[in-house]
Amino acid sequence: MDGYDVELRNATKRFGDVVAVDDVDLAVKTGEFVSIIGPSGCGKTTTMRMIAGLDQPDSGEIIIRGKPMQGVPPYERNVALVFQSFALFPHLDVLGNVEFGLRMHGVDKTSRRERARRALRTVGLEGFEKRRVGQLSGGQRQRVALARALVVEPALILLDEPLGSLDARLRVDMQSELKSLQQQLGITFIHVSHNQGEALAMADRIVVMNEGRFEQIDPPADIYGSPRTRFVAQFVGTNNIFEGPVAGADGNRLTVSTPAGDLVVAANGAAAGRDRLSFVVRADRVRWLEDGRSADNELPATVLAIEYTGSLSTISLSLPSGELVKMEQHESLLRHRAPRHGETLRVGWDAGDGFVLPDA
Amino acid sequence: MENTTKRFSLSGALFRVYIVLVLIMLYFPFVIMAVLSFQGPRGGHTFPLREVSSWWWWKLFHPGQSTEFSDVGEFLGNYLGALGRSLVLALVVAILSTIMALMAAHAFRKPFRGSNAVFYLWLLGIIVPGITVSLGLFLVLNRLGIIPNWTSSALAVHVMWTLPFCLIIFLMGFNRFDLDLEDAALVYGANPLQAYWYVVLPVLQPFILSSLLFGFTLSLDEFQRSLLLTGTTLETQTLPVMIMASVTTRITPTLYALGTLTTLLSFAVIALYIFFLIRAERKTGEALVEIREPKAEGEA
Known part of the structure; x- marks a missing residue:
């Protein structure tokens, strides 16, 4: 199909008895930034290696720019890969690393030097040509790895946990830099990570992967706001999940008998005709009901732990039923009155804050 | 901090003395040998030094003519020929065992059924006493009617001997790869x-x-395994075997000249x-070391 750089069709990969990648479909548009996220061992790295040609699918197809890749080795695919370890060649200097791909493709010396220099300029490493890899910092190695990928003008660039070995501050800087570089050059990026924050910040679309399957493929806002499966709700963001039989309906509002008590939730398409369902309440929708404020669902809850993460605090609460609820509060709201350990608060949320999950 | 580094430390001083003693032990025999190699023509193989001359060095480098000037019982083998054979053999053994060990190390990168057992079998070359290997192969060749030679049987046992060392070196290499x-x-x-040539090998x-x-x-310095397997004539023996033959007859300062020469070659x-x-x-x-645990410095 036109306009797609990569398509996976029913791609499946087994290692012995383990199905690493289980019948997945994906079409990545030209110039799109797609993130594949999931816990370790979910098959995301295998998916990436199959696109690069380092692993072959057992069944199904991988199509790059309209051409089936069955039997095409990695060195004839025109796909670039930025490794987590960067995998820079330690025996070559920066220029030697960047021009490696061009050298293997038989580009003559003058023009490959020229192109390698241009790529280094793009990633902001002008003047580093003669440096040895061992002399570079983590961030600089990252840029060299990126320049090595850009210079071959690939159909797409695969990034395997590209920020995984950088420290926290540098990671945030590189995130925005990667994103703007990708937009500026219009190259298709497929980014693989276990870090949802990275994906939410950079991707046009996110693929959430679990046990070899694609659970959901959607733009970040939908992944975050409307998870399609329980797994996605648990993996992305901080969510509370309640489950139980439907006890009653009042117009658009359903009452669900959960272990935490009867809770009301707004019905959506997924809820129609079901007598048992689970729904998600994001931690940032749970409010602390002080001074007689009210909500559709109100519960007493005891503070178990408070976790400060800069501007947000995540408060773990225990309900009388023993269920746990997480609540995220802005630091500014807690400044005048912070909850204490063991204190019992009144917390709650409205029916509209709940989101019924499509999968049971 | 500067005070602590400059403070006198007894253990440090003892350690330095110890190192110097070891170095003296190692190099003193060489110095003695080098000095005695310049013994005068009528001097013997021990001190005192009678005159200083290059007589014995001349003999070393003129094996054909030295018979005319030989003393009674003096060993008259062509040391330089043996040295040449030893050097060629060592070079061929080094290249062969490096290629073979590299290929074997590739096989060991992924564990296979019985890879542990195979690994220990490879190490056998180190464990078995050299003289038994030499004797064993000598008996086999004898039975088969094959005459031992430095280019065949000695080459084989030398490679057997060096292969395990080279394998261990490459296993270490792949461990860090x-x-x-x-x-x-x-x-x-x-x-x-191309990946192998441009990346793995470099x-x-x-x-x-x-x-x-x-x-x-x-x-180069293998004696036990060469003893019975380099052949029976002086024309096929390697240097360690020939030196052994010479010290069992009569030692002359020519041997010291040879010792000095080979030590310099080793250097x-x-x-x-x-x-x-x-x-x-x-x-x-x-x-190689840093790439596995990149130090992320914020200055990038």
């Missing part, structure tokens, strides 16, 4: 052969050099090794 490097080469357009270069050095030196080989190693490590050494 980042597997992603090969994948990176493939992704960036190198076919498997990264392994320090280990290749070490393997060559080990193979060379172990073969030259080691200097060559260090030169190439520094050149290779300058490129790969630090990177």
Whole structure:
């Protein structure tokens, strides 16, 4: 199909008895930034290696720019890969690393030097040509790895946990830099990570992967706001999940008998005709009901732990039923009155804050 | 901090004395030998030194003519010929065992059924006493009617001897080898052969050099395994075997001249090794270690 750089069709990969990648479909548009996220061992790295040609699918197809890749080795695919370890060649200097791909493709010396220099300029490493890899910092190695990928003008660039070995501050800087570089050059990026924050910040679309399957493929806002499966709700963001039989309906509002008590939730398409369902309440929708404020669902809850993460605090609460609820509060709201350990608060949320999950 | 580093430390001083003593133990015999090699023509193989001359060196370098000036019972083998054979043999052994060990190390990268057992079988060459290997193969060849020679039977046992050392060196090399490097080469357009030539071999270069050095030196001074397997004539024997033959007849300062010459040659080989190693490590050494645990410095 036109306009797609990569398509996976029913791609499946087994290692012995383990199905690493289980019948997945994906079409990545030209110039799109797609993130594949999931816990370790979910098959995301295998998916990436199959696109690069380092692993072959057992069944199904991988199509790059309209051409089936069955039997095409990695060195004839025109796909670039930025490794987590960067995998820079330690025996070559920066220029030697960047021009490696061009050298293997038989580009003559003058023009490959020229192109390698241009790529280094793009990633902001002008003047580093003669440096040895061992002399570079983590961030600089990252840029060299990126320049090595850009210079071959690939159909797409695969990034395997590209920020995984950088420290926290540098990671945030590189995130925005990667994103703007990708937009500026219009190259298709497929980014693989276990870090949802990275994906939410950079991707046009996110693929959430679990046990070899694609659970959901959607733009970040939908992944975050409307998870399609329980797994996605648990993996992305901080969510509370309640489950139980439907006890009653009042117009658009359903009452669900959960272990935490009867809770009301707004019905959506997924809820129609079901007598048992689970729904998600994001931690940032749970409010602390002080001074007689009210909500559709109100519960007493005891503070178990408070976790400060800069501007947000995540408060773990225990309900009388023993269920746990997480609540995220802005630091500014807690400044005048912070909850204490063991204190019992009144917390709650409205029916509209709940989101019924499509999968049971 | 400066005070603590400059403070006198007894253990440090003792350690330095110890090192100097070891070095004296190592090099004093060599110095004695070098001095005695300049013994006068009528001097013997021990002190005192009677005159200073290059007579015995002249004899070493003129094996054909030295018969005319020989003393009673003096050993008259062609040392230089034996040295040449030893050097050629050592070079061939080094190259062969390095190639074979490199290939074997590739096989050991992924564990296979019985790989542990196979590994220990490979080590047998180190464990078995050399003289039994020599004797065993000698008996087999005798039975088969094959005459031992330095180019055949000695070559075989030498490679058997050096192979385990070289294998261990390469196993160490692959232990530090980042597997992603090969994948990176493939992704960036190198076919498997090019990936091997342009990435794997250069990264392994320090280990290749070490393997060559080990193979060379172990073969060069090997006596037990050569004893029965380099042939029965002086024309096929390697240097250690010939030296053994000469010390059982009569020792002359020519032997000291030879000892001095071979020691200097060894120095030259080691200097060559260090030169190439520094050149290779300058490129790969630090990177090999650091690339696995990149230090993320915020200044990028």
